[in-house]
Amino acid sequence: MSPSAEAPTATAGRPAAASGDVLLxxxxxxxxxxxxxxxFGGPAGLVRAVDDVSFAIKRGETxxxxxxxxxxxxxxGRCILQLERPTSGQVIFEGRDLSGLDLTELRPVRRRMQVIxxxxxxxxxxxxxxxxxxxxxxAVHGIIPSARGRRERVRELLQRVGLLPQHAERYPHQLSxxxxxxxxxxxxxxxxxxxxxxxxxxxxxxxxxxAQIINLLEDLQAELGLTYLFIAHDLAVVRHISDxxxxxxxxxxxxxxxxxxxxxxxxxxxxxxxxxxxxxxxxEVEASRARHVLGGEVPSPLNPPSGCVFHPRCPIAxxxxxxxxxxxxxxxxxxxxxxxxx
Amino acid sequence: MAILLDVRNxxxxxxxxGGVVRAVDGVSWDVQEGETxxxxxxxxxxxxxxALSxxxxxxxxxxxxxxxxxxFKGRDLLALSEEEMRHVRGRxxxxxxxxPMTSLNPxxxxxxxxxxxxxxxxxxxxxxxxxxxxELLGLVGIPDGARRLRQYPHxxxxxxxxxxxxxxxxxxxxxxxxADEPTTALDVTIQAQILELMKDLSRRLGVAxxxxxHNLGVVARYADRVNVMYAGRIIERGTARDIYHSPRHxxxxxxxxxxxxxxxxxxARLAPIEGQPPDLTRLPAxxxxxxxxxxxxxxxxxxxxxxxxxxxxxxxxxxxxxxxxEREYEPVR
Numbered sequence: 034m035s036p037s038a039e040a041p042t043a044t045a046g047r048p049a050a051a052s053g054d055v056l057l058x059x060x061x062x063x064x065x066x067x068x069x070x071x072x073f074g075g076p077a078g079l080v081r082a083v084d085d086v087s088f089a090i091k092r093g094e095t096x097x098x099x100x101x102x103x104x105x106x107x108x109x110g111r112c113i114l115q116l117e118r119p120t121s122g123q124v125i126f127e128g129r130d131l132s133g134l135d136l137t138e139l140r141p142v143r144r145r146m147q148v149i150x151x152x153x154x155x156x157x158x159x160x161x162x163x164x165x166x167x168x169x170x171x172a173v174h175g176i177i178p179s180a181r182g183r184r185e186r187v188r189e190l191l192q193r194v195g196l197l198p199q200h201a202e203r204y205p206h207q208l209s210x211x212x213x214x215x216x217x218x219x220x221x222x223x224x225x226x227x228x229x230x231x232x233x234x235x236x237x238x239x240x241x242x243x244a245q246i247i248n249l250l251e252d253l254q255a256e257l258g259l260t261y262l263f264i265a266h267d268l269a270v271v272r273h274i275s276d277x278x279x280x281x282x283x284x285x286x287x288x289x290x291x292x293x294x295x296x297x298x299x300x301x302x303x304x305x306x307x308x309x310x311x312x313x314x315x316x317e318v319e320a321s322r323a324r325h326v327l328g329g330e331v332p333s334p335l336n337p338p339s340g341c342v343f344h345p346r347c348p349i350a351x352x353x354x355x356x357x358x359x360x361x362x363x364x365x366x367x368x369x370x371x372x373x374x375x
Numbered sequence: 376m377a378i379l380l381d382v383r384n385x386x387x388x389x390x391x392x393g394g395v396v397r398a399v400d401g402v403s404w405d406v407q408e409g410e411t412x413x414x415x416x417x418x419x420x421x422x423x424x425x426a427l428s429x430x431x432x433x434x435x436x437x438x439x440x441x442x443x444x445x446x447f448k449g450r451d452l453l454a455l456s457e458e459e460m461r462h463v464r465g466r467x468x469x470x471x472x473x474x475p476m477t478s479l480n481p482x483x484x485x486x487x488x489x490x491x492x493x494x495x496x497x498x499x500x501x502x503x504x505x506x507x508x509x510e511l512l513g514l515v516g517i518p519d520g521a522r523r524l525r526q527y528p529h530x531x532x533x534x535x536x537x538x539x540x541x542x543x544x545x546x547x548x549x550x551x552x553x554a555d556e557p558t559t560a561l562d563v564t565i566q567a568q569i570l571e572l573m574k575d576l577s578r579r580l581g582v583a584x585x586x587x588x589h590n591l592g593v594v595a596r597y598a599d600r601v602n603v604m605y606a607g608r609i610i611e612r613g614t615a616r617d618i619y620h621s622p623r624h625x626x627x628x629x630x631x632x633x634x635x636x637x638x639x640x641x642x643a644r645l646a647p648i649e650g651q652p653p654d655l656t657r658l659p660a661x662x663x664x665x666x667x668x669x670x671x672x673x674x675x676x677x678x679x680x681x682x683x684x685x686x687x688x689x690x691x692x693x694x695x696x697x698x699x700x701e702r703e704y705e706p707v708r
Contacts, residue, residue, distance in 0.1 A: 101562035209651045210418075239417040240589060241667075244633040244647030251644070266563065273635040273645065296637065310567040312592035313638050314631060316615040319596035326571050327564040330532050 056260050057113065057228055058089040062122035064108050068335070078335045082108040084284035085122070087361075092227070095254065095261040097275030097292075099268055099307070101331055105284040106264045110230045113262065114148055115139055126228070144174050147221035151233035153213035157205040163216050164201030167191070170223045190219040195249060211242035218249065222257070232264045247274055268311050272296050280304045283334055283342040286361060290368040300370040302347050341373065349374060378446075379551055379583050380406040380429070385443035387421075387428045390436075394656035398424040400607035401443070406551065411577060411584040413594035413615075416604035419652060422587045425604075426555050430468065431460050448550075466496040469544030469582075471573075473556035475536035479528040485512075486524030489543055496547045511542040515572060534565040541573060545580065552577070555587045570597055591630055595619055600689075603627050606653045606663035609682060613690035623685045623692040623700050625670045662694070670696045 064083040083105040090096045098106045111117040113124050115131050124131045131142060150156040157166055167190055168183045170176075177183045188198050194215040205213055214234065221229050231250065235243040251274065253259060265271050271278055272292055279289040280301065288301040299305045306327040313319055329346040332338055338345050344354040354373055361371040387399040399421045406412045414422045427433050428440050431452060445452040452463060464470070472478045480488060489511060490504035499507065509520035515538040517523055528536060537557065544552045554573065558566035574597050577584050586594055594601060594615070601618040603611040603626065611624040622628040629648040635641070650667035659665060665675040674695050682691045686701065694700065 101564065211651060239652060240591070240630055241417060241633055241648035241652070244645035245649070247645055248647060268563070269635040269637045272637065273641060292641075306564060308637065310563045311637050312567075312590070312595060313636060314592040314595050314634065315619050315636075315638070316595045316598075317620075318638050326567045328568075330534050330565060331562070 054092045055089045056092045056094075056127065057262070058087075058123075058125040059109070059113065060087050060123040060125065062086045062109065062112055062124065063120045064105075064112050064117055065120045080334045081284045081337060082334060083112060083119075084337075086281075086284075086286050087122075088279055088286065088289060090228075090260055090262060092260055093254070093258050094277065095263055095275045097271035097278040098262060098264045098281060099266060099271050099278060100281035101266060101307075103283075103331060103334060104281040105334075106281050107232055109281070110148070110232050110262060110264050114143070114146060114230060140174075144176075144224045145226050146228045146230070147224065147226040148230045148232060149214075149217050149221050149234045152237050153210070153217040154205060157213060157216060157220075159205055161204075162201065163191075163196075163203050163205070163208070166205075166216060167201070167219055167223050170220060174224050176224060186223070190223055193222065193253070194219045195245075209242075210238050211245060214238060214242075214246050215249070218246075218253070222253070226259070228260045228262070230262045230264065233266070234263075235270060236265065236267065243270070250274065268296075268307060280307070283331065283337055285342060285371065286369075287343065287372070288368075288370045289361070294365075294368050298368070300364055300368065300375040301343075301372045302349055302374075303343050306346075306348075341371075376407040376409065378405050379408045379410075379448065380585070381444075381446040382425070382429065383444040383446065385425065385428055385445065386441050387424050387433055387438060388441050389438045391656065396655045397607050397658070398438075398655065399428060402604070402607075402609050403443075404602050404609060404612065406583050406585055408550065409577070409581045409583050410599050411574070411586065411597055413598035413601045414585065414587045414604060415589070415591055415594065415601055417589055417652060419606075419655060420604040421607040422589075422604050423555055426553050426585070426587055429553065430464055430470065431455075462496070465492050465549075466547045467549050467551070469547070469549040469552040471537070471540045471544045471552060471554040471557045473559050475533070475540045475560075476528060478540065479536065481528055483527075484524065485526055485528065485531070485539060488528075489524070489539075489546060492543065492546050507546070508542075511546055512539075514545070514576065515539070515542045516568075517542070533561055534568060537561060537565075537569050538572065541569070541576070545576060545582065548580070549582060551583045551585065553585045553587075556589070557586065558593060559588070559590070566593070573597075591619075592634070603630075606655060606658060608663070608693065610664065610693045611691065612682070613687065617687055617690040621686055621690075621701070623690065623697045624664075624694045625668045625696070625700065626664045628700065629667075629669075670694070670699060672696060 062083055063085055066080040066082055068078050068080055086109055100106045112119045119132055164187050167187045171183050171186055177186055187201055191198060191200055196215050235246050263274055275292050277291050278295045279286050282303050288304045299308055327346055340355045340357050341359050344350040357373060359371045359373045361369050363369050364375050383403050384401050385399055386401050389396040389398055416422045429445050433440060440453060486508055489508040493499045493504035493507055508524055512520040512523055517535060517538055531539060558569050588594055598615050601615055602609050605626050611627045618627060622631060632646045633648055635645060648667055653663050661677045662675045662680055665671045680693045680695045682693045685692045685697045
């Protein structure tokens, strides 16, 4: 790592939150999966899904985590929630390292850390009414002991996410996609969390509904002081909702910066390529945009390229990019990039 | 330019337990030779059913084409025998679907899947078909064709599989390629590759394209004309410029306004379209968009607005208040 590029708020070689009170810090997180080596006889392989990822989120902040499928963004989220136990590294939430905790110790932590999934349909029990779905976590965590109190709380939650009291009697299949995602959000809020991991919360929704849900998430953040890790592949949505943005490629963070900085001055060639590939809904803007289509495809995380993992697709790669792994360096204050040429 | 495909008053209904769904409710549009036309709308608007209806792939008994004409090079496809229709599919109209893995046969090699159509439709010998298949892979940017033809779909990445689908669609030199959400399942950098490829091939080979998508951004660069669908009907049509710069239907305007754009300063708040998508078994008597519309007037509740001309020639909108949209709203940009 490069000590010379350290900002006062950053720990050695790790981009920390801009300032203020850190709620979550991920340090050198690694998650490997073994695959194969079984029935079909191939040698076992190691998928480096998350490969030395570090970042921090301060209270009330939204950190966007973007990247293409298979880049490790969802696995990172699952490791933070301890739904996957990290291979190594630390997940420090409210000052406490979660990686060593057992299930009983994790339970109170999970109340403070919730998740919203991409597809609310597959994450809601089809045999339970919306009311039951929302009351369950309140009962399980012993937040409100009386059934009557819970019903009252369910009403309040429904109202908070823009649903009506009568929605409590409905089953998930009786709701539209947008309404189901509102239920998913209400369920996360039921246990009064501090941090919500939003894993592609709008990508399964129709365009006209996406903006409703994004506005709702922003309102809830302002009202309840929530902190979000917003995982998504849509760069325009991420810019809209995030305070800072981290870009992942093949298990690594290749760039982190403040929202404005990242979109106006992207330093990593991968971030630049991603931004150039986003279609703009305007034929004239599109016609005047030079199209630098990134060649090739994301390599297999089973056998990542040597040196900089992006070098085989990188338009500016030079010889040293093949051999040297670029550290995530702070190039300008608060703007980190893992590129030897940045 | 001559009209290649002329869809007239097409109606496709589905019987469900909840009642009859008028998935495609009297739509008319056309594609000229060599032109790229987009059919844009959200889930359930009828865009995919329109495509399936053109290919006569709507599954009976639940789904039925109950009216209209699909004139392809002047012949009504809805009047053809099943045998004649088989000749149209793949031979005269190529198809590309959203999820290539489900449209490719996992137990046949790439080569077999490419050569089958060539042998059946064009009567090629297996050696000829093999040679042409190799050329086709080259055409869609898959190098090392001879080796690739011996592989199976699972050995291809998502982007490669979609290239392969494009190769299959173009195999028999069709005059129209129908692409249903061709890039939706792909990552953004791969999306750009596939769209550039399709547009380039369409230009070079003079093939017309019908691109069906929910993403207005995707087609801005590629479509000559755009049809916007809502609840089984076309509610606006125009050149790409008309649609993106001077939308004259509140739904189109709403779609354009609700998405954040990277080329514009970040807005403090997004402007969503309020309400929920319509239940197709219980459509309102008047305009289907009226319950969500900021421009609605009394009349919208009981009278369905017809598609009528507004602005530039060829620009049509199905809105009673289209003229007010023109007066009250500046172009989106």
